[in-house]
Amino acid sequence: MELSENKALRAFAVRIRMALLEAIHSIGSGHLGGALSIADALAVLYGREMEIHPEDPQWRDRDCLVVSKGHAGPAVYGTLALLGYFPYEELKTLNRNGTRLPSHCDRNKTPGVDATTGSLGQGTSQAAGLALGNRLKGRKNRVFLIVGDGELDEGQCWEAFSFAAAKKLSNLVVLIDWNKRQLDGYLDEVLPLGDIAAKMEAFGFDTVQVDGGDIVAVAAALERTRQGGGKPYAIVLDTIKGHGIAEAENTEMNHSMPVNDERYARWMETLQAELTALEE
Template identity: 75%
Template sequence: MDEINVKKLKAFAVRIRMGTLEAIHSLGSGHLGGSLSIADVLAVLYGREMKVDPKNPAWPERDKLVCSKGHAGPAVYSTLANLGFIPYEELKTLNRPGTRLPSHCDRNKTPGVDMTTGSLGQGTSLAAGMALGDRLRGYSSRTFLIVGDGESNEGQVWEAFSFAAAKKLSNLVVLLDWNKRQLDGYTDDVLPMGDYVAKFNAFGFDTVKVDGNNVEELAKALERTRQGGDKPYAIILDTVKGAGIPEVAETVMNHSYTVDDDRFRRYMAGLEAQLQELEG
């Protein structure tokens, strides 16, 4: 196993949260809760696991990310900005006229965004097709797919997973963001999905569940997915919607969230303190 630099990955996750906050504050409000819940997995994906090149974002043999919960675009953009795919200052153009950073991910607009998403469910089929396409081309590339728990209420999601298992797409890694909440409340109240591990296993996946806001657990689970085999992988991310900013996490309805100047200052100070503790 490669050495896991936990402090470095944690600091990257904090920086992803900072950039996300910058972007959403510049607009006044946005999808903060669901962006924050995936900051840690993005840090481990782009900080350790994925083969990408900020100078050549369209390199065909790169690993690919499909953020099927496309409303978490701000977290993806912050990740890309922190790595130099786009200038950091550009985060402040989120969803403005003419921007390269629309509220939902668009592969035709943003360098480093591998697939257009936003209509929930569809990214799953696209990711399965991308993984199959890369395999047919003989690439060693892998596709990482982030799906929301509310999104998994969509039937298309399970059709795509059946397809991925039938095609033995071990170059596909599904990351299910089990943050227990969706747009208008708790997933268990809207449409409970039961035991995700049992479900994915029944669909023919190699499945594990981890604390999705713990970079070390994430790194180990992702490292396991390098071994190939004949099954696609699923990692159930037990996360908190709003993770990393306590006041946001404690607000049940944090799907779309207002970030005024006062909140911005207070939340950014909290994140800076986290960074200080990690980096001194």
């Protein structure tokens, strides 16, 4: 990856963090930690890997993204707004009456959202079904799935993974946000999952584990999924919940956090400084 592309994608990730912060601040609180932890992955997916047409959200040959951890909607909305799927100012309507941006992703409301999610685990089955449907129709579209590590407590995830491997859905790419925390606390204290990468490999996935905050590593992992083959792909993203905002990273229970005016101003100032440095 050229240095210029690296800096552009890192800047995109910072803008996504600023946009999701804009949305969550508008309503006072929200699912901050798990939205921040996938910002880098979203930057690479939408900024480099996925075939999309923002001017035509329903373009038949687009790649699809299923964000099964639907509570990370603010990160998705921030990304879509930056790409022009809807006006940036609309981020301030997050989760309000009549909004097109509900708390969790909804394909019937938001331009650019490919799957309605929020009931954890169900997005995995949707993604597998989309991938199979594309193959049966002879389409080259790929399906990308972002799933949370706490979400893997749901048995439906493993049923869907078993199905995807059995059907050899090499057009399916699963990105697991391994940020080590969930709503009730740390993953290893709630329900230890062991070696997630080894489990995905055992389920029949072509699997790699990378630093989910390293743009180059994420891009390289996604690039190798273009080769096709007889297996679905899994990328375990080693992330930090709240990544990109130090105070959020260091808050014990950061699944959902209040964002008052003082925090908003301080965090936005820090992110703006980071963005300015990348754009120099």
